[in-house]
Amino acid sequence: MGFYSNQKIRLGVTGLSRSGKTVFLTSLIHQLLRDTEIHESIEASRHRMRALPFLDAVHQERLLHVSLDPNPHKTLPPFRYERFARSLLSDHPEWPDSTSDISFLRLNFHFISKNGWHRTLFGQNVLSLEIVDYPGEWLLDLPLLSLSYAEWSNQMLVLFEEKHRRNRAVAWLEQVAKTDPKSLGTPDLIQEMRQKFAHALKSLKYDGFSFIQPGRFVMPGDISETSELLAFCPLPYQNGVEQPGTLYATMQKNYQRYCQELVKPFYKQWMSGLDKQIVLVDLLENLNRGHDHFCDTQEALKTILKHFRHSSKGWLDWMSPSIDKVLFTVTKIDHVGPLQANNCRLLLEDVLLDAMRVMGMHGVECKTEAIASLLSSHFQEELLEGKRFQKVIGQEGRDRTPVSIYPGEVPQSIPSGKEWQKIEAAKARGESFCFPTFNPPLLESRSMAHIHLDKVIQFLLGDNLK
């Protein structure tokens, strides 16, 4: 009977580096577990209703309790929820550092089915939600699986012709220009070139760019930076370069090993068996940084989303897992205020229009939402010259200075080249949007507030919690 009453769902939390995956997961667990210390069921259900009012299972008082599995996986370390929650709820809260390695979590939802027959036959149901937290940089390695070394090198060399990339990779590009790929691939030469390439990628990451391949060069995880698996960089193809022992052939071999030994297992184990997906995008930060960053993120998202298996589930599809629901979210919406939420959703729809169309053709249910995993500000409305303005009030900087900001309006669609020029000119005069970066709030009530996390759970798991 347990087979029928226990379901297992694997949720893919997809997001580029610094898009807020860890805070999202921490807040999600916090919202679901916050009532565990309250024993009276009526009081517990009231607390849940206040925290997650748009979750139907909570509204209908069918969600009994949620538990976090302390040992969710045999080999992977568990997601360090307690540590992150303690840090965010402390007297000096800090945003968590970038995720540097993979971790796993399982949430068990104990609920009563809406269906009378199901309720009579099986009583209480359990839904296990499995989520993997990983460095966002690793996602951009997925396209490498379908690219040969020559193809990838060619793509990268074309990409590095762009001004913003070229400026940050001068040393490496000079080295590539003066090195003959047919020359002998000595370990010293390979390491030197790798180091220069890695340095270029790291400086791109430092400046906030997202399209960084291979991801392990900036976030190696449990492997050493000097490992042979990372000893390669893009090289131009010439006739005869593939002779054994040449620099090109050695790097090609290392590239293939990188794909086979690092990327493929990661993809097979964690990215191919997903049932639902949530894509977190930090649009505001990219808008702040300007045209190059915005286009870079757009390209990175498009590239990543092509490599997931999206299709609606038919009756005979239960053998091959595929994603049948995708939620695209704009994160950190608390930095602009609720009046701008609709603009954010429209802009995200514009950014991911092609991906959403393709998914729609495969029968996948897609939706966009504007969320804030942890509410770090509050809002105040003002009337100026007959027009409404919403001010965002939060704390900035190391000394947590309280500031009140009118951040400007989020564009409803992707700005064209000319519009970007206007925006850049207006920014120089201080007349364009400027979205703040707030510190996490000091939570006296020891409970995290959020925006629309309940809608996220309802969209992704609502059908399974029926």
Added chain:
Amino acid sequence: MKPQKQTLSPEEFLNLKKITSPSPASVSAITSKDPILVPVPKQSKIWLPSTASFMGLSLILILTLGAFLQVSLMEVYSYPLWQTWPKIWFILLGSIPILVCVRILYLEAKTLIRFRSQEKIQEELKKLYTENDWGKALPVCRRLVENQAGSDEFSACITQAHSDSEIIDLMDRTVFSSMDQKAIALIRQTAKETALFTMISPWAFVDALLMLFRQSHLLSQLCHIYRLRPGKIGFFALYASMVRDLALAGGSEILSDSISDIFGGSLVSKVSAKAGQGVLTALLIARFGILAINRIRPLPLKQNPLPLPKLLSDIVLSLESPGQQKEK
């Protein structure tokens, strides 16, 4: 508009943090590119007398009554038997019906004014629900759910980040969902009872009277469940508009739904013609009930809570004789 940045002192920051409710709506609406659409059934406007016409009618009525009394008193004076009675008694006796009449009209006018303001609130909410705005719905919703069960829960769920349509949704969930459950149970019960009466009544005229009586009774009970007090005039106006809706807008829908349900369904084809009439009456009552809920609620129901095929099988099964049920 320039982005403004202003550093606050800790005291100012704490004061600002206390602001939890959005400012009242006195500002221009923001047009939405992507409005959330609600399937609103076609509804005819309720005709309600305006305050001026109501006052005028009341004045005419009171003056007519006064004149009639005056004339009666004059006639009474001429009669020798009454000449012995003191005049003051005639005046006192005569003023009682006038005072009662004034009292009734005053109460009716008060209820009517409240009903009209409630109608306006509903219209406003419908408008706000389709606009993607912020800060306008909360005062309206608070006014609507004041002193109702679930209003505390509603206030506790609201945060500054909720948009107008979300606040209306939350009000629906916390305050009106329990009322909906009661209303649906009532409609189901009324439909079943009406079906039974129609089956046993021998005359079509009695059926028609019964139908009218059950409909108006159901409407008044639904008004009571949703805490709506339309008053006598408001109630008749509401009922008239409902009948108009049923006859015009909902007619085609009723026909397509009910007839396909009845003639296509295997259940009803097996029962007698009189029983079939009973089931049809029950379906009409159910349709009337759902229409009434959509009219009375601040926002129409998002989905039909009482699917007709289910109601149909419910009625037919409940009408089976106890003997048949035992055999099963």
